Amino acid sequence: GDSVTQMEGPVTLSEEAFLTINCTYTATGYPSLFWYVQYPGEGLQLLLKATKADDKGSNKGFEATYRKETTSFHLEKGSVQVSDSAVYFCALSDRGDSSYKLIFGSGTRLLVRP
Amino acid sequence: GAVVSQHPSWVICKSGTSVKIECRSLDFQATTMFWYRQFPKQSLMLMATSNEGSKATYEQGVEKDKFLINHASLTLSTLTVTSAHPEDSSFYICSARVGRQFNQPQHFGDGTRLSIL
Numbered sequence: 001g002d003s004v005t006q007m008e009g010p011v012t013l014s015e016e017a018f019l020t021i022n023c024t025y026t027a028t029g030y031p032s033l034f035w036y037v038q039y040p041g042e043g044l045q046l047l048l049k050a051t052k053a054d055d056k057g058s059n060k061g062f063e064a065t066y067r068k069e070t071t072s073f074h075l076e077k078g079s080v081q082v083s084d085s086a087v088y089f090c091a092l093s094d095r096g097d098s099s100y101k102l103i104f105g106s107g108t109r110l111l112v113r114p
Numbered sequence: 115g116a117v118v119s120q121h122p123s124w125v126i127c128k129s130g131t132s133v134k135i136e137c138r139s140l141d142f143q144a145t146t147m148f149w150y151r152q153f154p155k156q157s158l159m160l161m162a163t164s165n166e167g168s169k170a171t172y173e174q175g176v177e178k179d180k181f182l183i184n185h186a187s188l189t190l191s192t193l194t195v196t197s198a199h200p201e202d203s204s205f206y207i208c209s210a211r212v213g214r215q216f217n218q219p220q221h222f223g224d225g226t227r228l229s230i231l
Contacts, residue, residue: 045222
């Protein structure tokens with residue numbers, strides 16, 4: 001079945017450092033890929049998405065490129081801020097599943113220190 | 115746009131009572147809503163898919179008589195935890211998808227923290 005694998009956290013960075021959170025997937029069909037962010041005590045917010053190979057999703061300085069050849073969708077940001085501290089979830093939705101439910105990775109906690 | 119409102123945000127109640135959680139799509143119609151459960155520092159576990167006007171589809175291992183889902187309109191789905199016990203304490207999150215396409219994102223409510231004493 002479909003699955004999403006994320007790098008283990010927590011990831012601890014200093015402010016203005018470069019961020020990469022790795023995400024790889026397995027899917028039987030042609031999935032759409034998403035990154036969601038969860039701040040403490042809150043639900044999830046859509047950060048960015050990509051719906052086909054080589055698409056680049058971007059938002060708030062974050063970006064991720066849909067790489068079909070490596071089945072990856074790594075999240076990057078050039079300069080993180082303390083306010084970026086949160087849990088980040090990679091997810092996919094596969095057209096092969098009629099319910100189009102999201103398959104989530106385990107989440108990666110990011111802590112940015114001043 | 116695409117705002118999902120969840121209510122209540124926090125509820126504490128005694129063991130044996132039933133608790134209803136509401137999930138509303140405020141500015142769009144949602145034919146499909148999803149209910150998740152999240153344990154501390156873990157990922158989201160899909161409990162069920164709620165379809166407007168029909169029965170919910172529950173994931174394997176989720177007790178449908180324990181977690182009653184009603185999706186009576188295109189903007190409202192409810193989850194009722196019946197005869198709640200301490201092991202039901204958790205963070206419950208709903209989401210709704212705009213449109214019917216698989217490449218449309220789900221939009222999430224802010225979650226409900228349920229504590230059963």
